[in-house]
Amino acid sequence: PGCCCMFCRSSSFSPRLCSVIKRMVESKANRTPKRTEEEVKKLLKRYLGYKQHPVTLRQLLEIGSSDQLEAYKFLRGQIPTRLSHAILELESIPGPLLEQPSVREISQKYRQSFLDLLTLPAAKEITKLSVKRKKQTLTDFSEILSAILHRHANVVATMGMGIQELKQQVTEKNEELYYLKEFLDRFYMSRIGLRTHMEQYLNIFADAPVHNDKWVGIFSVHCDIKKIIEEAAEYTADLCRQNYCDAPPVEIHSALSDDEDAKIVYCPSHLNYIMTELLKNSMRAVVEFHGEDKLEYPPIVVNICAHERELVIKISDQGGGISQSNQLKLFSYFYSTAHSPDLAQLRIDDSHFAGFGYGLALARLHARYMSGDLTICPMYGYGTDVYIYIPNIDHASEVLPRLDLANLKRTSTNAGRVPNPNWMESQRLSARNFPQV
Numbered sequence: 061p062g063c064c065c066m067f068c069r070s071s072s073f074s075p076r077l078c079s080v081i082k083r084m085v086e087s088k089a090n091r092t093p094k095r096t097e098e099e100v101k102k103l104l105k106r107y108l109g110y111k112q113h114p115v116t117l118r119q120l121l122e123i124g125s126s127d128q129l130e131a132y133k134f135l136r137g138q139i140p141t142r143l144s145h146a147i148l149e150l151e152s153i154p155g156p157l158l159e160q161p162s163v164r165e166i167s168q169k170y171r172q173s174f175l176d177l178l179t180l181p182a183a184k185e186i187t188k189l190s191v192k193r194k195k196q197t198l199t200d201f202s203e204i205l206s207a208i209l210h211r212h213a214n215v216v217a218t219m220g221m222g223i224q225e226l227k228q229q230v231t232e233k234n235e236e237l238y239y240l241k242e243f244l245d246r247f248y249m250s251r252i253g254l255r256t257h258m259e260q261y262l263n264i265f266a267d268a269p270v271h272n273d274k275w276v277g278i279f280s281v282h283c284d285i286k287k288i289i290e291e292a293a294e295y296t297a298d299l300c301r302q303n304y305c306d307a308p309p310v311e312i313h314s315a316l317s318d319d320e321d322a323k324i325v326y327c328p329s330h331l332n333y334i335m336t337e338l339l340k341n342s343m344r345a346v347v348e349f350h351g352e353d354k355l356e357y358p359p360i361v362v363n364i365c366a367h368e369r370e371l372v373i374k375i376s377d378q379g380g381g382i383s384q385s386n387q388l389k390l391f392s393y394f395y396s397t398a399h400s401p402d403l404a405q406l407r408i409d410d411s412h413f414a415g416f417g418y419g420l421a422l423a424r425l426h427a428r429y430m431s432g433d434l435t436i437c438p439m440y441g442y443g444t445d446v447y448i449y450i451p452n453i454d455h456a457s458e459v460l461p462r463l464d465l466a467n468l469k470r471t472s473t474n475a476g477r478v479p480n481p482n483w484m485e486s487q488r489l490s491a492r493n494f495p496q497v
Contacts, residue, residue: 095175103178107144108463110137114253117325117430117456120260121276128198128265133183135261136201139254143174145463146250153243156229160222166215173208180204202266205258215251219244220418223393244393246461248422252429253460256327283324285331285364285371286314292335293362300343308346308357308377310339315365324371325453330426334434337423338375338446345379345444369455370432373448381438390436393418430456 095103115123123131150158150167157163180201186194223244260277274282293310300307342360350357358378365372382390389395395417427434431451438444 093179100171100175104144104147104174107141107174108148108465110141110144112142112145112460112462113138114458114460116458117279117453120257120458121279121281121325121453123260129186129194131261131265132186132198132201135205135257136177136180136183136186139205139257140174140177142250142254142460143170143177145461146170146247146254147174148463148465149243149247149250149461153240157222157226157240160225162218162222162225166218166222169211169215173211176204176207198265202262205262206266209255209258209262212251212255216248216418216422219247223418227394241392241394244418245421245425249425249429249459249461252330252425253458256429278329279325279327281325283326283328283331285316285324285326285373286312288328288331289335289362289364289373292332293339296336296339296343299340300347303344304347304352306347306352306357307343309359310362311359312362313364315363316371323452324366324450325456326430326450330429331450334423334426334448335373337419338448341420342375342377342379342444342446346377349378349380368452370452371450373450375446375448376443378443381440381442381444382436383440387436387438391421391424393421428459431459432456 123134147167147170150163150170153163180197181189186197189197226240256278260279263277274280289312293312297307297310339360346357346360347354361376363374363376386395424434427448427450433447433449435447435449436444437447
């Protein structure tokens, strides 16, 4: 049986590695020296001047297979840079979301993580150290990354609480929510990238890593798509039965040959998350549309196929679909077709079945992180088809938010602010045409 702590559920680590990380976190508490607010602002300003560097999936795997020192040099620059960009956006949130205690808590966590990393020598400095000090620095780096992952493990739930608190104060038509949707997309996409790089590094270089020719860190080079979907369906069905006493069956049809299946390189934890969120939506829709007293529910059908550039997964349900007026709200963080959850329950349990309104949006971000996509085609009164697109390794590249300082300066009042809801789409399409490495 695996570990069931929040950290394990929100990462790609095995329970054994999770216990190692917890010991690391406990052994390095309070390592960061105290800094004044003025000193912190100067450090943030310095790193805000650096650019984030998206990498292709092939490059990400190569970083993982290189020596640990080279991986350190890349991440020692990139992670503080990405954290600084996220901190600035967090502290420039339009409207009342920034006033929520849960969001202020996240901002403090990000600042602490940023400062922890700056206790380590920069890429140019580590090359001048003795062999012994280099080894100690690499050990310290692993421990700090572990502490950051542990500290940020419940950020999604914490931000969700802020969203729920905000929903009780403003209406769906409030103009500020339009800007918050853009901010949350950018914030969560940045978080996905940060966690992917940190988990990748630790799975390869942390104590007692698992060596397997089918894996490079958290990425499977022979990804068993059907098995991942089966596991997600089994888990989701159990949740559905807990809430409704029954669950629709899931039929999985794969058109992949053994050769095609062997060519798929992907992060299984990302696909598991996507499938779990989508199947939760489908199961709840089917049960509620047909009634909890129905003796037999129509199946949810999952089809898998591939062609030269990408893998496609189609999920079809007969859950009544979505009206035209609500389709534009599907990827909003402020809309859900389920009943709103109890905030007190969210604080103590993250195994909810439905109702928080951001699962679908996060599923699409996970799909788009490596240049894929997720689209929904509902037929109101009948059901919904969902398509997940996963590009192959030669067409997969990170999609990251680009910091727009001029826009952020106008955020506090929204005066003259120019929303850019298509930033992710333009980068995703560009990434899909990324040259082969």
